[in-house]
Amino acid sequence: MSFSSLPIIDLKDDESTIVKLMLNACSTTGFFYLRNHGLLDAQQRMFTLAKEFFRLPLNVKEEHLITKDNHGYVRRGQENLTTSTAKLIDEKEAFNIAKYFQSDQLPTIFAQPDNYQFILQFQQDCYALCMALLTYLAQSFQVDSDYFTSRHKWEEKSADTLRLLHYPAVQNYSDASIRAGEHSDYGSITLLFQHLNQSGLEVLDRSTNTWYPVEPYNDMLVVNFGDAFEYWSKGFIKSTVHRVAMPILDTAKENERFSIAYFCHPNDSTLLTPVPSKLILNRTFEKDAHAKLALDHENEETLTAGEHFQRRINKTYTY
Template identity: 55%
Template sequence: MSFTSLPVIDLKSNPDDIRQTLLLTCSTTGFFYVSNHGLDSLQSQMFSMAKEFFYLPLNEKLLYVSNTTSYKGYIRIGRENLDSTNSKLVDGKEAFNISQSNLNRKDKLPNIFSHEENFKLIEQFFRQCYDLCMHLFQYLAETFQIDQDYFTSRHKWDKEPGVSIKLLHYPPINQIEQNANVIRAGAHSDCGSLTLLFQHDKKSGLEVFDRLTNCWYPVEARDDMIVVNFGDVFEYWSKGMIKSTIHRVILPNNINEQNHSRFSIAFFCDPQS
Protein backbone atom coordinates (compact mmCIF):
# COMPACT_ATOMS: atom_id res chain seq x y z
CA MET A 1 0.00 0.00 0.00
CA SER A 2 1.28 3.48 -0.85
CA PHE A 3 1.31 5.81 2.12
CA THR A 4 1.58 8.77 -0.25
CA SER A 5 -2.14 8.31 -0.77
CA LEU A 6 -3.46 7.72 2.72
CA PRO A 7 -7.21 7.22 3.10
CA VAL A 8 -9.03 10.56 3.24
CA ILE A 9 -11.89 11.28 5.61
CA ASP A 10 -13.85 14.21 4.25
CA LEU A 11 -15.84 15.60 7.15
CA LYS A 12 -18.44 16.93 4.72
CA SER A 13 -19.02 13.52 3.17
CA ASN A 14 -21.64 10.90 3.94
CA PRO A 15 -21.31 9.55 7.52
CA ASP A 16 -21.40 5.98 6.18
CA ASP A 17 -18.38 6.76 4.00
CA ILE A 18 -16.55 8.19 7.01
CA ARG A 19 -17.22 5.07 9.09
CA GLN A 20 -16.15 2.79 6.25
CA THR A 21 -12.88 4.68 5.80
CA LEU A 22 -12.23 4.58 9.55
CA LEU A 23 -12.72 0.82 9.59
CA LEU A 24 -10.22 0.42 6.74
CA THR A 25 -7.73 2.70 8.46
CA CYS A 26 -7.96 0.94 11.83
CA SER A 27 -7.10 -2.45 10.38
CA THR A 28 -4.26 -1.31 8.10
CA THR A 29 -2.13 1.76 8.75
CA GLY A 30 -3.75 3.65 11.59
CA PHE A 31 -2.95 6.77 9.53
CA PHE A 32 -5.35 8.88 7.48
CA TYR A 33 -5.95 12.40 6.19
CA VAL A 34 -8.83 14.60 7.32
CA SER A 35 -10.14 17.21 4.90
CA ASN A 36 -12.72 19.98 5.30
CA HIS A 37 -11.80 20.24 8.97
CA GLY A 38 -12.34 23.99 9.27
CA LEU A 39 -9.01 24.77 10.95
CA ASP A 40 -7.21 26.26 7.92
CA SER A 41 -7.12 29.85 9.15
CA LEU A 42 -6.21 28.86 12.70
CA GLN A 43 -3.36 26.61 11.63
CA SER A 44 -1.93 29.35 9.40
CA GLN A 45 -1.91 31.77 12.33
CA MET A 46 -0.37 29.13 14.61
CA PHE A 47 2.48 28.54 12.18
CA SER A 48 3.17 32.28 11.98
CA MET A 49 3.36 32.45 15.77
CA ALA A 50 5.57 29.35 15.99
CA LYS A 51 8.02 30.80 13.47
CA GLU A 52 8.20 34.01 15.46
CA PHE A 53 9.29 32.03 18.51
CA PHE A 54 11.74 29.67 16.82
CA TYR A 55 13.50 32.56 15.07
CA LEU A 56 14.32 34.13 18.44
CA PRO A 57 17.99 34.00 19.57
CA LEU A 58 18.83 30.72 21.31
CA ASN A 59 19.57 32.41 24.64
CA GLU A 60 16.00 33.76 24.73
CA LYS A 61 14.47 30.38 23.92
CA LEU A 62 16.58 28.70 26.60
CA LEU A 63 14.77 30.77 29.23
CA TYR A 64 11.80 28.46 28.69
CA VAL A 65 13.52 25.07 28.91
CA SER A 66 11.51 22.77 31.14
CA ASN A 67 13.34 21.66 34.28
CA THR A 68 10.76 19.01 35.11
CA THR A 69 9.49 15.77 33.60
CA SER A 70 6.21 17.42 32.63
CA TYR A 71 7.20 17.76 28.96
CA LYS A 72 6.30 21.45 28.94
CA GLY A 73 8.44 24.18 27.48
CA TYR A 74 11.34 24.44 25.06
CA ILE A 75 13.46 21.54 23.78
CA ARG A 76 16.64 22.59 22.00
CA ILE A 77 18.11 20.87 18.94
CA GLY A 78 19.70 17.52 19.69
CA ARG A 79 18.19 17.08 23.17
CA GLU A 80 15.52 14.60 22.13
CA ASN A 81 15.75 11.08 20.71
CA LEU A 82 12.41 9.49 19.88
CA ASP A 83 13.95 6.20 18.67
CA SER A 84 14.17 4.03 21.78
CA THR A 85 16.02 1.30 19.83
CA ASN A 86 19.01 3.50 18.95
CA SER A 87 20.48 5.49 21.82
CA LYS A 88 23.11 7.09 19.56
CA LEU A 89 20.55 8.71 17.29
CA VAL A 90 19.90 12.45 17.64
CA ASP A 91 16.75 14.31 16.55
CA GLY A 92 17.73 17.37 14.52
CA LYS A 93 14.80 19.48 15.63
CA GLU A 94 13.72 21.96 18.26
CA ALA A 95 10.28 22.06 19.84
CA PHE A 96 8.01 23.83 22.27
CA ASN A 97 5.43 21.86 24.25
CA ILE A 98 2.27 23.53 25.50
CA SER A 99 0.01 21.50 27.76
CA GLN A 100 -3.59 22.16 28.61
CA SER A 101 -2.52 23.30 32.08
CA ASN A 102 -0.59 26.16 30.44
CA LEU A 103 -3.95 27.61 29.47
CA ASN A 104 -4.52 28.32 33.16
CA ARG A 105 -0.99 29.59 33.82
CA LYS A 106 0.03 31.65 30.82
CA ASP A 107 2.69 33.37 32.94
CA LYS A 108 4.83 30.29 32.28
CA LEU A 109 4.75 30.90 28.53
CA PRO A 110 7.04 33.11 26.41
CA ASN A 111 5.73 36.62 25.78
CA ILE A 112 4.99 35.70 22.17
CA PHE A 113 2.53 33.04 23.34
CA SER A 114 1.12 34.84 26.39
CA HIS A 115 0.34 38.02 24.44
CA GLU A 116 -3.45 38.38 24.68
CA GLU A 117 -4.20 37.97 20.98
CA ASN A 118 -1.87 34.99 20.54
CA PHE A 119 -3.03 33.37 23.77
CA LYS A 120 -6.63 33.49 22.55
CA LEU A 121 -5.41 31.91 19.31
CA ILE A 122 -3.78 29.06 21.24
CA GLU A 123 -6.93 28.53 23.33
CA GLN A 124 -9.09 28.44 20.21
CA PHE A 125 -6.71 26.04 18.46
CA PHE A 126 -6.71 23.73 21.49
CA ARG A 127 -10.49 23.68 21.66
CA GLN A 128 -11.12 23.09 17.96
CA CYS A 129 -8.52 20.32 17.80
CA TYR A 130 -10.10 18.69 20.84
CA ASP A 131 -13.57 18.98 19.30
CA LEU A 132 -12.29 17.36 16.11
CA CYS A 133 -10.88 14.44 18.11
CA MET A 134 -14.20 14.00 19.92
CA HIS A 135 -15.99 14.05 16.57
CA LEU A 136 -13.72 11.30 15.25
CA PHE A 137 -14.14 9.29 18.47
CA GLN A 138 -17.91 9.34 18.02
CA TYR A 139 -17.56 8.07 14.46
CA LEU A 140 -15.15 5.41 15.69
CA ALA A 141 -17.63 4.21 18.32
CA GLU A 142 -20.35 4.01 15.68
CA THR A 143 -17.97 2.09 13.42
CA PHE A 144 -17.52 -0.58 16.09
CA GLN A 145 -21.21 -0.42 17.05
CA ILE A 146 -20.63 0.56 20.66
CA ASP A 147 -22.02 3.41 22.76
CA GLN A 148 -21.34 6.70 20.97
CA ASP A 149 -19.83 8.22 24.12
CA TYR A 150 -17.56 5.26 24.86
CA PHE A 151 -14.36 7.03 23.77
CA THR A 152 -15.36 10.65 24.38
CA SER A 153 -16.19 9.87 28.02
CA ARG A 154 -12.58 8.75 28.49
CA HIS A 155 -11.18 11.99 27.12
CA LYS A 156 -12.82 14.74 29.17
CA TRP A 157 -11.64 18.28 28.45
CA ASP A 158 -10.91 19.10 32.10
CA LYS A 159 -9.21 15.84 33.11
CA GLU A 160 -5.45 15.17 33.28
CA PRO A 161 -3.32 14.49 31.34
CA GLY A 162 -5.67 15.96 28.77
CA VAL A 163 -4.38 17.42 25.55
CA SER A 164 -1.19 19.15 24.44
CA ILE A 165 0.44 20.63 21.38
CA LYS A 166 4.01 20.42 20.19
CA LEU A 167 5.34 23.16 17.94
CA LEU A 168 8.15 21.72 15.82
CA HIS A 169 10.98 23.29 13.84
CA TYR A 170 13.39 21.24 11.74
CA PRO A 171 16.19 23.66 10.76
CA PRO A 172 18.04 23.57 7.42
CA ILE A 173 20.63 20.80 7.37
CA ASN A 174 23.51 23.28 7.31
CA GLN A 175 22.37 24.61 10.70
CA ILE A 176 22.64 21.31 12.57
CA GLU A 177 25.60 19.12 13.44
CA GLN A 178 26.48 16.87 10.53
CA ASN A 179 26.93 13.21 11.41
CA ALA A 180 25.44 9.86 10.49
CA ASN A 181 23.41 9.71 13.70
CA VAL A 182 21.21 12.73 12.96
CA ILE A 183 17.61 12.30 11.83
CA ARG A 184 14.83 14.85 11.97
CA ALA A 185 12.64 12.67 14.23
CA GLY A 186 13.52 9.12 15.21
CA ALA A 187 11.24 6.14 14.65
CA HIS A 188 8.49 5.92 17.25
CA SER A 189 4.81 5.33 17.82
CA ASP A 190 2.67 7.83 19.73
CA CYS A 191 1.82 6.75 23.26
CA GLY A 192 -1.55 8.48 23.54
CA SER A 193 -4.92 8.01 21.87
CA LEU A 194 -4.95 10.22 18.79
CA THR A 195 -2.53 12.63 17.11
CA LEU A 196 -3.38 15.43 14.69
CA LEU A 197 -0.41 16.57 12.60
CA PHE A 198 -0.48 19.90 10.79
CA GLN A 199 2.17 20.36 8.09
CA HIS A 200 3.33 23.55 6.42
CA ASP A 201 4.55 24.68 2.98
CA LYS A 202 4.37 21.12 1.64
CA LYS A 203 7.70 20.25 3.28
CA SER A 204 7.92 16.46 3.27
CA GLY A 205 9.91 13.99 5.36
CA LEU A 206 7.29 12.03 7.30
CA GLU A 207 7.53 8.28 6.74
CA VAL A 208 5.35 5.44 8.04
CA PHE A 209 6.51 1.86 8.63
CA ASP A 210 4.47 -0.92 7.01
CA ARG A 211 4.52 -4.05 9.15
CA LEU A 212 3.46 -6.27 6.24
CA THR A 213 6.24 -5.29 3.83
CA ASN A 214 8.79 -4.28 6.50
CA CYS A 215 9.38 -1.08 4.52
CA TRP A 216 9.16 2.67 5.09
CA TYR A 217 6.79 4.72 2.94
CA PRO A 218 6.67 8.52 2.55
CA VAL A 219 3.57 10.49 3.49
CA GLU A 220 2.83 13.46 1.27
CA ALA A 221 2.77 16.79 3.09
CA ARG A 222 -0.60 18.44 2.44
CA ASP A 223 -1.27 21.93 3.76
CA ASP A 224 -5.01 21.47 3.21
CA MET A 225 -5.33 18.22 5.16
CA ILE A 226 -4.49 17.04 8.66
CA VAL A 227 -2.57 13.78 9.06
CA VAL A 228 -4.24 11.78 11.83
CA ASN A 229 -2.94 8.64 13.50
CA PHE A 230 -3.98 6.37 16.33
CA GLY A 231 -1.63 5.92 19.29
CA ASP A 232 -0.62 3.02 21.50
CA VAL A 233 -3.63 3.50 23.79
CA PHE A 234 -6.06 2.52 21.05
CA GLU A 235 -3.98 -0.47 19.97
CA TYR A 236 -4.00 -1.65 23.58
CA TRP A 237 -7.71 -0.97 24.12
CA SER A 238 -8.67 -2.74 20.89
CA LYS A 239 -6.28 -5.69 21.45
CA GLY A 240 -4.49 -4.89 18.22
CA MET A 241 -7.53 -4.28 16.06
CA ILE A 242 -6.66 -0.57 15.78
CA LYS A 243 -3.08 -0.03 14.63
CA SER A 244 -0.57 2.33 16.22
CA THR A 245 2.09 2.57 13.54
CA ILE A 246 5.76 3.50 13.87
CA HIS A 247 6.72 6.65 11.99
CA ARG A 248 9.68 9.01 11.63
CA VAL A 249 10.82 12.20 9.89
CA ILE A 250 13.89 11.81 7.69
CA LEU A 251 16.38 14.34 6.35
CA PRO A 252 15.40 15.50 2.84
CA ASN A 253 17.31 14.31 -0.22
CA ASN A 254 16.13 17.30 -2.22
CA ILE A 255 18.83 20.01 -2.07
CA ASN A 256 16.25 22.79 -2.13
CA GLU A 257 14.42 21.33 0.88
CA GLN A 258 17.73 20.74 2.69
CA ASN A 259 18.28 24.50 2.71
CA HIS A 260 14.88 25.34 4.16
CA SER A 261 13.23 24.83 7.53
CA ARG A 262 10.38 22.39 8.03
CA PHE A 263 7.63 23.32 10.48
CA SER A 264 4.82 21.19 11.85
CA ILE A 265 2.39 21.20 14.77
CA ALA A 266 1.29 18.04 16.57
CA PHE A 267 -1.82 17.92 18.74
CA PHE A 268 -1.90 15.00 21.19
CA CYS A 269 -5.10 13.70 22.75
CA ASP A 270 -4.55 11.43 25.76
CA PRO A 271 -7.06 9.57 27.92
CA GLN A 272 -7.74 10.79 31.43
CA SER A 273 -5.90 9.09 34.28
Protein backbone atom coordinates (compact mmCIF):
# COMPACT_ATOMS: atom_id res chain seq x y z
CA MET A 1 0.00 0.00 0.00
CA SER A 2 1.20 3.51 -0.81
CA PHE A 3 0.14 7.07 -0.10
CA SER A 4 -0.64 7.58 -3.79
CA SER A 5 -3.45 5.03 -3.54
CA LEU A 6 -4.92 4.82 -0.05
CA PRO A 7 -6.45 1.51 1.03
CA ILE A 8 -10.22 1.02 1.16
CA ILE A 9 -11.83 -1.00 3.94
CA ASP A 10 -15.40 -2.14 3.35
CA LEU A 11 -17.34 -2.92 6.51
CA LYS A 12 -19.47 -5.40 4.55
CA ASP A 13 -16.42 -7.62 4.02
CA ASP A 14 -15.86 -10.61 6.27
CA GLU A 15 -14.14 -10.07 9.61
CA SER A 16 -10.84 -11.72 8.68
CA THR A 17 -10.49 -9.49 5.61
CA ILE A 18 -11.17 -6.34 7.64
CA VAL A 19 -8.68 -7.35 10.34
CA LYS A 20 -5.98 -8.02 7.74
CA LEU A 21 -6.61 -4.74 5.92
CA MET A 22 -6.62 -2.78 9.19
CA LEU A 23 -3.17 -4.09 10.05
CA ASN A 24 -1.84 -3.24 6.60
CA ALA A 25 -3.35 0.24 6.68
CA CYS A 26 -2.17 1.18 10.15
CA SER A 27 1.38 -0.03 9.54
CA THR A 28 1.79 1.68 6.17
CA THR A 29 -0.24 4.79 5.33
CA GLY A 30 -2.10 5.36 8.60
CA PHE A 31 -4.88 6.77 6.41
CA PHE A 32 -7.63 4.72 4.79
CA TYR A 33 -11.08 5.05 3.27
CA LEU A 34 -14.05 3.41 4.97
CA ARG A 35 -16.99 2.18 2.88
CA ASN A 36 -20.44 1.09 4.07
CA HIS A 37 -20.04 2.88 7.39
CA GLY A 38 -23.77 3.50 7.79
CA LEU A 39 -23.65 7.28 8.28
CA LEU A 40 -24.31 8.58 4.74
CA ASP A 41 -27.74 10.11 5.42
CA ALA A 42 -26.74 11.47 8.81
CA GLN A 43 -23.62 13.15 7.47
CA GLN A 44 -25.68 15.05 4.88
CA ARG A 45 -27.99 16.46 7.56
CA MET A 46 -24.96 17.35 9.69
CA PHE A 47 -23.42 19.26 6.78
CA THR A 48 -26.70 21.15 6.28
CA LEU A 49 -26.70 22.24 9.93
CA ALA A 50 -23.03 23.22 9.75
CA LYS A 51 -23.63 25.42 6.70
CA GLU A 52 -26.53 27.17 8.40
CA PHE A 53 -24.38 27.92 11.43
CA PHE A 54 -21.33 29.18 9.51
CA ARG A 55 -23.55 31.50 7.43
CA LEU A 56 -24.55 33.36 10.61
CA PRO A 57 -23.04 36.81 11.36
CA LEU A 58 -19.69 36.69 13.13
CA ASN A 59 -21.02 38.38 16.26
CA VAL A 60 -23.65 35.64 16.64
CA LYS A 61 -21.09 32.87 16.22
CA GLU A 62 -18.80 34.55 18.73
CA GLU A 63 -21.47 34.25 21.43
CA HIS A 64 -20.15 30.71 21.87
CA LEU A 65 -16.38 31.17 21.64
CA ILE A 66 -14.24 28.13 22.43
CA THR A 67 -13.36 27.53 26.05
CA LYS A 68 -10.47 25.68 27.66
CA ASP A 69 -12.77 22.64 27.73
CA ASN A 70 -12.31 22.58 23.92
CA HIS A 71 -15.99 23.33 23.27
CA GLY A 72 -17.29 26.18 21.14
CA TYR A 73 -16.60 28.40 18.15
CA VAL A 74 -13.08 28.85 16.74
CA ARG A 75 -12.77 32.00 14.65
CA ARG A 76 -10.27 32.54 11.85
CA GLY A 77 -6.74 33.01 13.18
CA GLN A 78 -7.51 31.59 16.62
CA GLU A 79 -5.94 28.21 15.93
CA ASN A 80 -2.56 27.28 14.53
CA LEU A 81 -2.31 23.54 13.93
CA THR A 82 1.15 23.28 12.42
CA THR A 83 3.72 21.37 14.44
CA SER A 84 6.56 22.82 12.40
CA THR A 85 8.56 25.86 13.45
CA ALA A 86 6.69 28.01 10.90
CA LYS A 87 3.69 29.76 12.47
CA LEU A 88 0.94 30.52 9.99
CA ILE A 89 -2.72 31.47 10.34
CA ASP A 90 -5.11 28.63 9.50
CA GLU A 91 -7.66 29.91 6.96
CA LYS A 92 -10.67 28.31 8.61
CA GLU A 93 -13.33 28.52 11.28
CA ALA A 94 -14.79 25.67 13.32
CA PHE A 95 -17.26 24.66 15.97
CA ASN A 96 -16.14 22.02 18.48
CA ILE A 97 -18.80 19.94 20.21
CA ALA A 98 -17.34 18.29 23.28
CA LYS A 99 -18.48 15.09 24.94
CA TYR A 100 -21.51 15.40 27.27
CA PHE A 101 -22.56 18.74 25.78
CA GLN A 102 -25.85 20.29 26.93
CA SER A 103 -28.30 22.19 24.76
CA ASP A 104 -27.64 25.46 26.61
CA GLN A 105 -23.98 25.21 25.55
CA LEU A 106 -24.94 25.36 21.87
CA PRO A 107 -25.96 28.10 19.44
CA THR A 108 -29.73 28.39 18.97
CA ILE A 109 -29.71 26.55 15.66
CA PHE A 110 -28.04 23.50 17.24
CA ALA A 111 -30.02 23.74 20.48
CA GLN A 112 -33.43 23.32 18.82
CA PRO A 113 -34.84 20.05 20.25
CA ASP A 114 -34.84 18.04 17.00
CA ASN A 115 -31.38 19.25 16.01
CA TYR A 116 -30.01 18.73 19.53
CA GLN A 117 -31.18 15.12 19.59
CA PHE A 118 -29.84 14.54 16.09
CA ILE A 119 -26.39 15.93 16.93
CA LEU A 120 -26.27 13.85 20.09
CA GLN A 121 -27.15 10.72 18.11
CA PHE A 122 -24.62 11.53 15.37
CA GLN A 123 -21.90 11.95 17.98
CA GLN A 124 -22.76 8.62 19.59
CA ASP A 125 -22.95 6.85 16.22
CA CYS A 126 -19.45 8.13 15.38
CA TYR A 127 -18.23 6.86 18.73
CA ALA A 128 -19.80 3.43 18.09
CA LEU A 129 -18.14 3.23 14.68
CA CYS A 130 -14.77 4.02 16.28
CA MET A 131 -15.31 1.24 18.84
CA ALA A 132 -15.99 -1.24 16.03
CA LEU A 133 -12.74 -0.21 14.31
CA LEU A 134 -10.80 -0.45 17.57
CA THR A 135 -12.11 -3.97 18.07
CA TYR A 136 -10.84 -5.01 14.64
CA LEU A 137 -7.53 -3.33 15.42
CA ALA A 138 -7.15 -5.27 18.67
CA GLN A 139 -7.55 -8.46 16.65
CA SER A 140 -4.90 -7.20 14.26
CA PHE A 141 -2.53 -6.76 17.18
CA GLN A 142 -3.51 -10.17 18.58
CA VAL A 143 -4.54 -8.81 21.97
CA ASP A 144 -7.87 -9.09 23.78
CA SER A 145 -10.67 -7.79 21.55
CA ASP A 146 -11.62 -5.17 24.16
CA TYR A 147 -8.03 -4.02 24.76
CA PHE A 148 -8.58 -0.65 23.05
CA THR A 149 -12.33 -0.21 23.61
CA SER A 150 -11.85 -0.65 27.37
CA ARG A 151 -9.60 2.42 27.21
CA HIS A 152 -12.29 4.44 25.41
CA LYS A 153 -15.28 4.08 27.74
CA TRP A 154 -18.02 6.57 26.91
CA GLU A 155 -18.93 7.08 30.57
CA GLU A 156 -15.39 8.14 31.51
CA LYS A 157 -13.84 11.52 30.81
CA SER A 158 -12.05 11.94 27.48
CA ALA A 159 -11.36 14.60 24.87
CA ASP A 160 -13.71 13.12 22.23
CA THR A 161 -14.84 15.97 19.98
CA LEU A 162 -17.23 16.36 17.06
CA ARG A 163 -15.84 19.18 14.94
CA LEU A 164 -17.59 21.14 12.19
CA LEU A 165 -15.16 22.89 9.83
CA HIS A 166 -15.57 25.67 7.30
CA TYR A 167 -12.83 26.98 5.02
CA PRO A 168 -14.19 30.23 3.55
CA ALA A 169 -13.67 31.07 -0.09
CA VAL A 170 -10.35 32.82 -0.66
CA GLN A 171 -9.81 35.15 -3.61
CA ASN A 172 -6.08 35.75 -3.56
CA TYR A 173 -3.97 32.69 -2.96
CA SER A 174 -1.15 30.71 -4.49
CA ASP A 175 -0.72 26.98 -4.90
CA ALA A 176 1.41 27.12 -1.76
CA SER A 177 -1.37 28.58 0.41
CA ILE A 178 -2.39 26.42 3.37
CA ARG A 179 -5.84 26.37 4.97
CA ALA A 180 -4.92 24.12 7.90
CA GLY A 181 -1.29 23.68 8.89
CA GLU A 182 0.48 20.34 8.89
CA HIS A 183 -0.23 18.36 12.04
CA SER A 184 -1.03 14.99 13.51
CA ASP A 185 -4.20 14.37 15.51
CA TYR A 186 -3.92 14.14 19.27
CA GLY A 187 -6.07 11.10 20.05
CA SER A 188 -6.38 7.52 18.81
CA ILE A 189 -8.41 7.57 15.58
CA THR A 190 -10.23 10.25 13.59
CA LEU A 191 -13.25 9.95 11.30
CA LEU A 192 -13.35 12.61 8.58
CA PHE A 193 -16.37 13.34 6.40
CA GLN A 194 -15.57 15.30 3.24
CA HIS A 195 -18.31 17.13 1.37
CA LEU A 196 -19.37 17.51 -2.26
CA ASN A 197 -16.04 16.42 -3.70
CA GLN A 198 -14.30 19.44 -2.15
CA SER A 199 -10.58 18.70 -2.31
CA GLY A 200 -7.59 20.03 -0.40
CA LEU A 201 -6.77 17.38 2.20
CA GLU A 202 -3.21 16.08 1.89
CA VAL A 203 -1.27 13.41 3.77
CA LEU A 204 2.49 13.32 4.34
CA ASP A 205 4.66 10.28 3.72
CA ARG A 206 7.07 10.92 6.59
CA SER A 207 9.67 8.55 5.15
CA THR A 208 10.06 10.58 1.94
CA ASN A 209 8.70 13.97 3.05
CA THR A 210 6.22 13.88 0.15
CA TRP A 211 2.64 15.17 0.21
CA TYR A 212 -0.19 13.22 -1.45
CA PRO A 213 -3.82 14.29 -2.02
CA VAL A 214 -6.61 12.49 -0.18
CA GLU A 215 -9.38 12.59 -2.75
CA PRO A 216 -12.89 13.25 -1.40
CA TYR A 217 -15.67 10.71 -1.95
CA ASN A 218 -19.18 11.35 -0.64
CA ASP A 219 -19.83 7.64 -0.09
CA MET A 220 -16.65 6.98 1.92
CA LEU A 221 -15.21 8.64 4.98
CA VAL A 222 -11.52 8.90 5.80
CA VAL A 223 -9.98 7.31 8.89
CA ASN A 224 -6.56 8.19 10.27
CA PHE A 225 -4.52 7.30 13.33
CA GLY A 226 -3.42 9.81 15.97
CA ASP A 227 -0.68 10.33 18.54
CA ALA A 228 -1.99 7.78 21.04
CA PHE A 229 -1.36 4.94 18.64
CA GLU A 230 2.16 6.08 17.84
CA TYR A 231 2.89 5.91 21.57
CA TRP A 232 1.01 2.63 22.04
CA SER A 233 2.74 0.95 19.10
CA LYS A 234 6.24 2.37 19.69
CA GLY A 235 6.09 3.98 16.26
CA PHE A 236 4.83 0.89 14.41
CA ILE A 237 1.75 3.01 13.66
CA LYS A 238 2.64 6.56 12.70
CA SER A 239 0.38 9.40 13.78
CA THR A 240 -0.18 10.49 10.23
CA VAL A 241 0.70 14.10 9.40
CA HIS A 242 -1.82 15.90 7.20
CA ARG A 243 -2.87 19.38 6.16
CA VAL A 244 -5.50 21.18 4.08
CA ALA A 245 -4.10 23.04 1.09
CA MET A 246 -5.87 25.21 -1.46
CA PRO A 247 -7.40 23.34 -4.39
CA ILE A 248 -6.27 24.28 -7.88
CA LEU A 249 -9.35 26.15 -9.12
CA ASP A 250 -9.94 29.34 -11.07
CA THR A 251 -12.56 31.08 -8.94
CA ALA A 252 -12.88 31.89 -5.25
CA LYS A 253 -16.51 30.78 -5.25
CA GLU A 254 -15.49 27.20 -5.96
CA ASN A 255 -12.80 26.88 -3.29
CA GLU A 256 -15.06 27.08 -0.22
CA ARG A 257 -14.78 23.85 1.77
CA PHE A 258 -16.74 22.10 4.51
CA SER A 259 -15.78 18.99 6.44
CA ILE A 260 -16.74 17.20 9.65
CA ALA A 261 -14.33 15.37 11.94
CA TYR A 262 -14.93 13.09 14.90
CA PHE A 263 -11.85 12.87 17.09
CA CYS A 264 -11.82 9.72 19.22
CA HIS A 265 -9.60 9.89 22.31
CA PRO A 266 -8.62 7.41 25.01
CA ASN A 267 -10.02 8.14 28.45
CA ASP A 268 -8.01 10.89 30.13
CA SER A 269 -6.52 8.56 32.76
CA THR A 270 -5.32 5.99 30.22
CA LEU A 271 -1.56 5.50 30.10
CA LEU A 272 0.08 5.61 26.67
CA THR A 273 2.11 2.53 27.59
CA PRO A 274 3.02 0.24 24.66
CA VAL A 275 0.56 -2.51 23.74
CA PRO A 276 1.57 -5.99 24.97
CA SER A 277 1.59 -7.37 21.43
CA LYS A 278 4.20 -9.65 19.93
CA LEU A 279 4.12 -7.40 16.84
CA ILE A 280 6.08 -4.74 18.72
CA LEU A 281 7.60 -6.72 21.60
CA ASN A 282 11.21 -6.14 20.53
CA ARG A 283 10.65 -2.81 18.85
CA THR A 284 12.52 0.34 19.92
CA PHE A 285 10.60 3.61 19.63
CA GLU A 286 12.85 5.81 17.51
CA LYS A 287 11.23 9.19 17.03
CA ASP A 288 11.53 11.00 13.70
CA ALA A 289 11.50 14.79 13.33
CA HIS A 290 7.73 15.09 13.68
CA ALA A 291 7.52 12.82 16.71
CA LYS A 292 10.27 14.76 18.45
CA LEU A 293 8.08 17.87 18.18
CA ALA A 294 4.60 16.43 18.75
CA LEU A 295 5.37 13.45 20.98
CA ASP A 296 8.00 15.17 23.06
CA HIS A 297 7.35 13.44 26.39
CA GLU A 298 10.37 11.43 27.48
CA ASN A 299 8.56 8.49 29.06
CA GLU A 300 5.24 7.17 27.73
CA GLU A 301 5.11 4.79 30.70
CA THR A 302 3.99 7.71 32.88
CA LEU A 303 2.09 9.84 30.32
CA THR A 304 -1.71 9.76 30.26
CA ALA A 305 -3.88 10.51 27.25
CA GLY A 306 -5.34 13.50 29.07
CA GLU A 307 -1.91 14.95 29.79
CA HIS A 308 -0.79 14.50 26.20
CA PHE A 309 -3.96 16.14 24.87
CA GLN A 310 -3.51 19.14 27.16
CA ARG A 311 0.14 19.54 26.12
CA ARG A 312 -0.82 19.53 22.44
CA ILE A 313 -3.82 21.82 22.71
CA ASN A 314 -1.92 24.38 24.80
CA LYS A 315 0.32 24.89 21.77
CA THR A 316 -2.61 25.20 19.38
CA TYR A 317 -5.10 27.79 20.57
CA THR A 318 -5.23 31.46 21.44
CA TYR A 319 -8.18 31.93 23.77
